Amino acid sequence: MSYDDDVNIPKEKDEDGKLENVMQLFPVHNFAINQRIMPKCMISAILEPNGQERLVMVSASNKVLVKDTEISLHIPDKIRCIDAAPLGTKYDLIIIGTESQVIVFDVYQNTTVFQRDIPDGVNCFAIGILADFKTSLVICGGNCAIWGFDPTGKDVYWTVTGDVVNAMCLCDYDNDGELELIVGSPDFEIRIFKRDLMRTELTETDAVIGLAAVTNNCFAYALSNGTIGVYKGEERLWRIKSKNIATSMLRFPSDNLMTAIWNTGKIDIRQVTTGEVATKDQPQTSLNIVGACLASLTDPNQKAIVIVTGEGKVTGYELRESKELVDRTPEIIREFGQKKHNLMMELSNFEQEDQMTEAEKGKEQRIPINTVVNSLYYVNKDERTLNLVLEASNEVCIRAVVIFAEGMFEGESHIWIPTKIEGNGDKVTIPLIPEKDVQNDLHIKALLGQIDSAKLHVFEMSRLIPQFARFAFMSNTEDWEKPKPYVEFALKQRNQRIFDWVQESFVIDVAAAEFDSEARKLEMKFIGLASKKRTHLGIYYSNDDNKMQIYHDDMETVGTMVQSIVAYFQVQSLESRAVFPAEFKEAEDIIAEMESMYDVKDKLTAELTEKQSLVKETIVRAEDAIHIDQMEFARKFYVRLKQMDRAARQAALLRATNQERFVKSLRRLNKIIEYAAKLRAGEPSRQIVSACRTAISEDNKTVIIKVLEFGV
Template sequence: MLPSFKLHMHHAILDRLAKVGKYDGTHPSLTCGTSSGKVFLHNPHDKNEDDAAQAVRFLNINRDVSALCVGKFRDQDAGDTLIVGTHANILGYNVEKNSDAFYKDVPDGVNTMLFGTLPNIPSRMVMVGGNCSIQVRAEITPSRRGNEELVVGSDDYEIRAFQAEDVVCECSETGRIVDLTSIQRHLFGYALDNGTVGVYKNSHRVWRVKSKNIPTSITAFDINGDGELEVRGYLFEGNAPDGTSKDGGGAATSLLADEISAEEKEVQALIKAKAGLVGQLKAYENASLKTTKGTNVRVATTTKYDHLNKLDLYGFNRVCVSTLVKRYLLTSIAITASTTISHENVELTVSTENESVIKMIVIFDYDAGIFDGESLVIRPATPAPKATVQLPTLKKNVAATLHFRVGNRGNGNVFHVFEETFALPKFADFFPLKAAPPVRPSGCVKFKRPIRMQQVQPWVKASFLQTDVLRVSETDVDDYNSIRLKLTGDMADDSNQLKHLVIRAEDARILHDIMRSYYAELFTLNNQLLGEYTKRATNHQALLDALKDVNGMIQLAARLRHGQPKSAVILACRKAIKANNIHALFYIVKTGREESR
């Protein structure tokens, strides 16, 4: 089985951190988690970029990414929302708007995430599994009663199905659960860390196979086009064995480097895009498969070149990412307005505070209606750190709030959009005269003063662009006097600090031996502090191990019962742990009921 297309990303893709989402509602985009706390997005449908390599964007999370999830919270949403999980928090990100949707701290960390619904909660949500929590891998599978149940795999070799907080089914396995996948009604697949891949129907195991390699993930896909889903397990060394969902019979085997599966229609859309990158994404079309000697030779040759590309990848990553992202994070936008008698229109100057260039500016006006449409698009002929925007002739005198979107890309593969607002005064088209005109005007404007004179100056400043000539000299005197007093105080502080430093320098010259002893003592205390930190880290790990032992003891106590008493023991033990009542916990484990007061 040979791939229909490849994408080489030049970036290592972490295990189980690859998703395909339609962020604009139409075109699928590849989203992968990589090292150094970054997530990259590849969109081959971007028609504005000549080079396909420019279609890769980076999101800097600044924390190690542990899980990714893509989906819609509401049907009326324009596109999918990207959910990023780390060991400390969960972040919702709107890719199209380049803004955060939500942010939440997760004390137990995030190991896996899943979009879905539950029978008692009809709205769509993200289910999260973390440390010391019951879920580590989760899938939603309909039960024989027609209700969807949450299937969960944990580190204690157990697979459980939940309805609300009740365990309706429990299956024991021979290893830690690595991944779960939903196949169809009543069927779900699982993968273990000992190389086992299998399928369950409700609580009964249909089949399982074991390999000497360790699987990293599994998925269900119709490989041979017979209308029946096959379970495909992706192994750490690159093998991908297949088995039918009924009896586990082998359908095909191929050698993969890093494979990412998406929906069939989304993969077909990626094929039509013809992205010309060099990377580690492979997609396969479902068709009749025939294995020949020539095919095996080609597969082996392809695998060899995949390993060579991986070696080139490590050297490429050191050069590209760090220098580009650092520069764009320090960029800020400044907007200034000006008008002169020689120009009929108001001019706005948009500039950046560093060498970052401006490629495009989009200005939105939502309420005043000063544009023909709702926006004005400016694309400078030569990208530069400064761009001039000439507003159209204002048809009416009205104040407006302009929303700027400044696109900044440069020569790298990092794309940033900066947001800024600018308040356009009501009489922006008017220009104050510095001197009286040589010809006496034939007309004039009269107005009544319904307000106090003290309120005229703030009104003029808020209604016109240039009002600096209206500043009074008394204000200048006060400003200069306050600056003089501040400079005098700074000079006095500097003088006192200079005297203090001279005395300290003389003391250091005389007492240099004592200074050496102080530094030696500081070095000793620093080593003691490092030792205390090591003790604290060891104590924290011991606490986690003790909590896992307590959890295992509770599970063993629950297995001694069946049905309602089993659930009652688990709930009672949780209450005792929350109340920090160890005596009650021992009593519940021994008797199976809560201690009567």
């Protein structure tokens, strides 16, 4: 679908159907803040009982500004995000996320409601009643961890996720009457949490930078490559891609429409179910939009789309009925003219075909009418690569191949054109390098024609690439070494069912594979391909005790396989024993040094505060010396100031380096906990997360390693 589609919302038509009265966006606010505004740090809020809605923004100097008031809050830590919500009050409280804490501030009472430390910082908020909680929660997205606080500041929710949390929203994903938490991350994943248990993962093609609930069970997403789209459950309804980046997505003006605001200032209102543009506004010049929200700044009954630029310019748009009838005649003529042109081109091609003589047809070197193109996967075990092989019948040359696949190729497509055609050119081999364990559809277009022919025939086909295409089944085990890390769990299934899962999930040469459906013990060995080169995988199953074991060095990959097995066999609850010595030792080392890292952090913060105070004091003394004309003392104070400034800068650098190391360690620990949770399913998976958190808070290293290995 084209990004530039433009279809207005019809309201009234005249008798001939060519004139319409439409809804359009009209600018209603236009003013400047005279401050640079931080990206995604602007909201609207009612900050006092029966008060007027006001804009709240964060300036580049790290101050929280409230429009049309003298209120200015200065936060020592760098602010990353803000939000507002009534947490047990009849007006909104300002919620501030910084590099190390979350602050809830009551502007009306001029008090801090609560302030809680979050070691890895807050990147985004989601506020609402999650699942079966009774009150609204302030849910904070951090560095591989998600924190939730109730209106009193009590820590009531915590879970881990696979990567940094870029965006969050609450949406009734499964339409069961309870809100689920939707989380977007830079690793291209959209994760859905039911309370603190991850329900499913949706893989996209780039980093997720925006999420918004647009109807009761539909949510919109935005990617860093300019893509926006809408999901309903696990089904993606539509998506479009632009050269620009979506800054905000709003549920406006109704449940069946959504508004997207782009970084250039363009606003388009789209149908939620189809993505068709209902109306849009394009500024004459490109703007640097850093945020947008819905606000009622003048009329409490009329919502306006308020956008803010990085330079502090604010513009508001209201959706109103156009005063003049819009003549759609030129648009209709252009639309039908394009259709006529396409039909005339097709007619011309058929006429040329009929007028050609047999000699001319022979010269054109047409391909036989019964030509087909076959496709298959071939594993080159010497090079450890997965290849897509296309072969045309009747010795017809394959001149080019175009492959479309989400997330596999840069730009989602790959074009293969031979530099030199060997033999008949009827067989081509294209290497595939999957970077993730994700099932994917390859949409293939093969262009066939004789070597000297100017006309090509297009053959379209699709082929499914298995989820674990980075591994290939081995029939010859001479070069295979059994990995030491493994996971073991109970699974009562027939051999044939397990073979069915293997054949669906891996690249297997059925002719070479030797499967014995009556064997008491199954042993399947795989080699790693491309990005998994020099790795091995072993899957074992015993009918005697119904135990399955998966041996592989990568804990994340094994967890993905366990989740695939759980989904395939519809297992509701799964316990397991995990043995991954390297990851468990790493987790133990991180926990062991966390206490000292906290102490060092507090010490460096205190030293930095002390040095900053001395710098301020020295500046005041130097200025005083200048005022009383004591230039000699002023010179000494400025020399001392230079030394103190250097010391303060060094202290700030040490603190920043320590904080970066601390956050990196905490992120890695959260990842290990998530991988361990994915080795289980259902309640045992949820208990892993909660038990690990308790063990970390109690500094119980022995317990956390046992929990990671044996579960709860």
